[in-house]
Amino acid sequence: MIDQEAVLRRYAQAVEDAHAELTELDQRSGDGDFGDNLRGGLRKAVARFEAGGVSAFEALGEEFLDEVGGTSGPLLGLLFTEIAHALDGRDDDQAAAFGAGAKAGLAAIQRVGEAEVGDRTLVDALAPAVAAIPQGFAAAARAAKVGADHTAELRARMGRASYVGDRVKGEPDPGAVGIALLFWAAATVAEPKAEVDGPLGH
Template identity: 45%
Template structure:
């Protein structure tokens, strides 16, 4: 079973992964975005770990809700509201339970991913973080490793796509051939989830 401590570990692992890969995220974003994705997420997840250390919420849902609120309030650009919505909606779907299992988390993550789609008006194939998150939430029903693998494959599969949403969509054909930074950071988040599961 997954308790609040597990979800705090997940957020700490995500912060470490973003820290490690911030340069690569910014490099990807400089090709088709504003070149700030890495730095924005770095700042956001550092704030998340700080607030979780201070407040220590007692349930999985509360951990994710607090993390989501923190991302929305500290991260500029589109990534703060999108990741914040993902975590808040997932936390809300988990409810007040003190512990959840992987199957419950998969269902809740699916609700979080759907909330991101509504907020951004994006669907699969639009070259966004959803291209990693949609298959990953589905694969989480199978295992944590399958969720990471699906997210990584989804991120890689954004390279040949033409962007239809977000900043990259302004580039039209020129967005083809570049891996989406949002899908790449989403894959880091799902890799951190597997890491937290041990």
């Protein structure tokens, strides 16, 4: 059974460590608030979880849907909420449940945001992670990292980054990196003996 609290805390720490890099990446392609939004949302989710009454992913879903601004906040909130629903009451195959939640979250994000793989968004990391998670959390984390890294080669077709053209090439999309950090956190908790490199060297 995956320890949701451990994933939340490891994800929060990873984002704390990557905050400056996430901010710099978003300054090149957006309005520069992604690092602050992701870190702030995770801090609030930890506090909400510690207050009691909700699971770790329920806390994440609530805070990102209700409290985190920007384009990414509500989209991540959809993902976290779907994962929370899938994990609720499941103690048998947590990878399958997490994968089912992530798949439902991906569908919700694409329904709302209309992004596809190749548009240089968080979908470029989330879609391959969802495809790989039947092989386990480590496989999903590696796929998410590859997807996030690949966004450095893409021209943005969605959001603010689409207005800056090729200037963002050479650096990964911050939203995709944020997703890769989530799957890295889940893999290092669920499969601690697996060797999984995180994005941005984390």
